[in-house]
Amino acid sequence: MPDEIIMKQIYLIRGHKVMLDEDLAELYQVTTSNLNKAIARNIKRFPDDFMFRLTNEEFKNLDFQNGIAKWGGRRQPPNVFTEQGVAMLSGVLSSDRAITVNIQIMRIFTRIRQMLADNTDLRLEIEKIKTKLDNQDKNMEIVFRYLDELLEKQEKPNPPRKRIGFKPDSF
Numbered sequence: 001m002p003d004e005i006i007m008k009q010i011y012l013i014r015g016h017k018v019m020l021d022e023d024l025a026e027l028y029q030v031t032t033s034n035l036n037k038a039i040a041r042n043i044k045r046f047p048d049d050f051m052f053r054l055t056n057e058e059f060k061n062l063d064f065q066n067g068i069a070k071w072g073g074r075r076q077p078p079n080v081f082t083e084q085g086v087a088m089l090s091g092v093l094s095s096d097r098a099i100t101v102n103i104q105i106m107r108i109f110t111r112i113r114q115m116l117a118d119n120t121d122l123r124l125e126i127e128k129i130k131t132k133l134d135n136q137d138k139n140m141e142i143v144f145r146y147l148d149e150l151l152e153k154q155e156k157p158n159p160p161r162k163r164i165g166f167k168p169d170s171f
Contacts, residue, residue, distance in 0.1 A: 050085035
């Protein structure tokens with residue numbers, strides 16, 4: 001299965017990267033109902049940071065953003081699974097397909113985490129460069145201000161000097 005298909009099914013909800021129960025069921029080639037029954041039988045394996053149910057508002061928002069429209073609809077909002085929840089599913093669903101898909105999903109989550117880390121490093125480097133450039137801009141401003149002052153002094157004629165000392169004409 002192409003990684004892009006799985007990556008498109010990872011959403012950011014409540015600050016977590018999650019996957020919907022119906023998307024996982026499709027990937028595992030089981031019904032959403034059977035997936036949720038297996039979870040219900042093993043609910044102790046899925047604390048709130050592994051799996052949570054979307055609120056009606058979150059689900060409507062997700063439907064609107066993604067254009068998800070299925071005939072018949074759902075009676076309740078979906079369960080969503082964090083990376084740890086997806087990993088826990090591998091212990092609940094033991095088919096060869098589920099194991100293979102779980103390994104692929106875990107690799108994708110790892111790749112996403114690495115991309116985010118790389119982006120963070122890149123952002124930090126860019127911020128360092130911006131800071132250096134800001135400092136250089138300030139230094140250049142000072143240099144140009146001094147140059148302007150020197151040019152102004154050169155352009156102004158010096159007033160005649162008053163001579164000091166012995167004047168031979170005064171005797």
